[in-house]
Structure formats: C-alpha cells, structure tokens
Amino acid sequence: MPELPEVEAVRRGLDERLAGARLMEVQVREPRLRQPVPSLAPWVGRRLLRVERRGKYLLWRFDEGTLLVHLGMSGHFTFVAPEAPPGRHDHVDFLFEEHLLRYGDARRFGLILPLEADAERALEARLGLEPWDARLTPEFARERVQGRRRAIKEVLLSGDVVAGAGNIYACEALFRAGIAPDRPAGTLDEEDWARLLAALRAVFEAAIAAGGTTLRDHRTVAGKGGEYRGRLSVYGREGEPCPRCGAPVRRVVQGGRSTFFCPVCQPPGRTAW
Template identity: 90%
Template sequence: MPELPEVEAVRRGLEDRLVGKSLTEVRVREPRLRRPVPPLSPWVGRRLLRVERRGKYLLWRFDEGTLLVHLGMSGHFAFAAPEVPPGRHDHVDFLFEENLLRYTDPRRFGLILPLDAAAERALEARLGLEPWDARLTPALARERVQERRRAIKEVLLAGDVVVGAGNIYACEALFHAGIHPDRPAGTLGEEDWARLLAALRAVFEAAIAAGGTTLRDHRTVEGKGGEYRDRLAVYGREGEPCPRCAAPVRRVLQGGRSTFFCPVCQSPGRAAW
C-alpha cells in the first residue's frame, strides 16, 4: 500500500500538471471500488485549485468542493494520450482540459469520494500529526503514548500519533533510530522520540526525492517507478548483512505483517548510537 512518500510523489505530479485547469469530462467504467464511486458529473466544469496530501490521502480542492482520493493497495494515476484505449483495470478517466488522467486499480481497493466538512472533521479526528508539523515534538509524542503497551512499530502503523508510515518506512525509521520494533511504545522517552521523529523525517524526505519505493504497483503520474528501493537498509532484506554492523537482518511477524530489523543495532539493551 502506498505510504507518505509515494502519495506525496503522486500529489506533486498532479499539482504540476492540473492545478488551475477545469475538469471537462469524467468517465467511470468501473464504479465498484472499496466504496462505490458516486456520480461525478456534477464536478465537470469545476476548476482544480490545489492538490493536498493529508497522511496517505489526497485532497483535490476545487473551486466548489473537495474530492478525497485514497490509492488503496494497487491504485495509481497516470497521464495517458487520448487515443490510447483503456486497459482492463483502468476504471476512471478524468479529463482536465488537454490532460487525460487515468485511474488504474487492479484490486479495486481505492477510494474516490466527495469530502464534505463533516467528513473532513471526522478524518482529522482519527489522523495524527504530519511528520513536519511544528506541534509534533518528542514531548508531545511521548505524552500521547505513555500508557500504551502496544509495540512501537504497530503504533507507527496506526497513524494516530504521526501519519504516513506503513510497513516499509516504519521498519526503516526504527532501524535508523536504533529502536527495537517490538518495544512497548509507552517505554520510549523523549530522547527516543527525538531520534525516531528525526529518522522518520529523514527517511520520508529521501524517499520523496527518489519518487518513493516501488516494490510492485507504485508509479508516479509520469509512469516512473520509485527509486528508493535500492536505498532500503532493512526492509525486505532478511538474511542480508546489516549496513551498520553486518549482522544478518531478521524478519518477524507483528500483527500479521513482516517486520525487518537488525538484532544488534536495535537490541533492546543497546545504547543509542
């Protein structure tokens, strides 16, 4: 599933090509996504003012209303030439003047929905802060989790403290912060959170610059794969040497998902490096 860097890469691509343009046509060939795509004909004629990202969601801000988009597990956007016929999994076409934007989603787990004020408030209520939000201090993060016994990796995935980290970047940030993924979140002190937040921001920034990480489905709107895969320190590298200490990277299951870590650099008893 796309994480913050992949969604941000898509956002920037959409903003570069579409902001200021009017939606001139929408073609919905398959409305059965995670939730049915509602009629979008009322949006024709509206002008796109900006494309925002909140966590892993895209918010298309028009001069009248907002569309919420979530890419799900396999969704992606790509610009296409008008003469190119849609493929089997090309479910929705958005025509913004001369730009044809095609939504493709083989597993049909994405979302395209109008977002009214009440729904946006509900979304905000369940999302944590953005990684670069000035309010997200180590002290605040520690306060929000001080009673939790849940593993820190699972807290990062939940996204109610800081948004954007899925399996890939949670593993990577915890490695760079020297924190064991199974450590109870409530045991992290402010120094731990300072390292972890700094690691999250650094990993996100590097991944955004690389266009994200492509393991299977992610593509930018220009059809390019994300290049951060070649820079992953531990994710997907079970049995390979840790880039810091050369110990074999381990994989365990947490909440039914694979977690990759270095048993030496992220040892619970190891002092921070």
C-alpha cells in the same frame, strides 16, 4: 500498498500539472471501487485549485468542493495521450484542459468520493499528525503513548502518533534511530522520540525524492516505479548484512506483519547509539 511517500510523490505529480486546470469531462467505466464512485457530472466545469495530502488520502481542492481520493492497494494515476485505449483495469478518466488523467486499479480498493466538510473534520480527527507538523514534538509523542506496553513498531503503524508510517518506513526509521521494534512504546523517552521522529522525516524525505518505493503496483504519474527500493537498509533484506554493522538482518512477525531489523544496531532497551 502505497505509503505516505508514494502518495506524496503522486500528489506532487498531479499538482504540478493540474493545479489551476478546469475539469472538462469525466468518464467512469467501472464505478465499483471500495465504495461506488458517485456521479461526477456536477464536477465538470469546476477548476482544480490544488491537490493536497492528509496521511494517505489525496484531497482535490476544486473552486467548489473537495474530492477525496485514496489509492487503496493498487490504484494509480497516469497521464495518457487522448487516443490511448484504456486497459482492463483503467476505471476512470479525468479530462482536464490540457491533460487526460487516467485512474487504474486492478484490485479496486481505491476511493473517489466528494468530501463534505463534516466528513473532513471526522477524517482529521482520526488521522495522526503529519510527520512535518510543528505540533509533533518528542514531548507530544512521549505523552501520547505514556504507559503503553504495545510495541513501538505497531504504534507507528497504528497512526496514533504520526500519520502515514506504514510497514516499510516504520522498519527503516526504527533502524535509523537504533530502536528495537518490539520495545514497549511507553519506554521511549524524549531523546528516543527525537531520534525516531528525525529518522522518520529523513526516511520520508529521501523516499519522496526517489518517487517512493515500488514493491509491486506503485507508479508515479509518469508511469515509472519509485526508486527508493534499492536504498532500503533493512526492509525486505532478511539474512543480508546490516549496512551499518554487517550482522545479518532479521525478520520477525509483529501483529501479522513482517518486521525487519538489525539485532546489533537495535538491541532491546537500548536508548542511544
């Protein structure tokens, strides 16, 4: 499932080639995604100004209106040659002035929908702050989870504090910050949050630069897998030595999801290195 860095890598790939281009034609071969793709005929002739991202959503800003795109579990965009025959799971083609962009999605959990202004306000209200939002300070984060007994790992996944931190990056950031994943979120002080937010940003930035992490389906618009997987410290590395101290990395299940951590570097209740 693509997380924030994968979606950001896709955003950059799309924005680089398509910003300023006019949409010439759309072909929907299979409208049955998570919600049915509506007729996109009205969008033909409009100019795509830029592609933005909020959380794991892509916002295609046209000179008239915004299209909301979510990659779901397995959605991906690829620039293809005009004569390239579509595969079985290639559901939508967007022909821009100089580029043919193809949307493929084997599991069809993706979304392609016009986004009205009131729906965008509702989306904004639902998503946490972006990792780089200036309002996301240690003080804000601490106040937001004050008194909460829920594990910090699960609070990160919930998106209540910061948008887009999925399982991989939550595990990696907690490791980097030296914070046990099962610590009650309300016990983190501002120093803990300062380390955790810095760790999240660093992990995201490195992952975006590497094109994201490909476990299964994620591909960049160039059709390549992301290369961050080889640089993960704890995620998916149960039993392997911790890169910092050499102790075996452990896996536990929290809220139905695997959590990977180092019991030495992330001891219960520890607040600083």
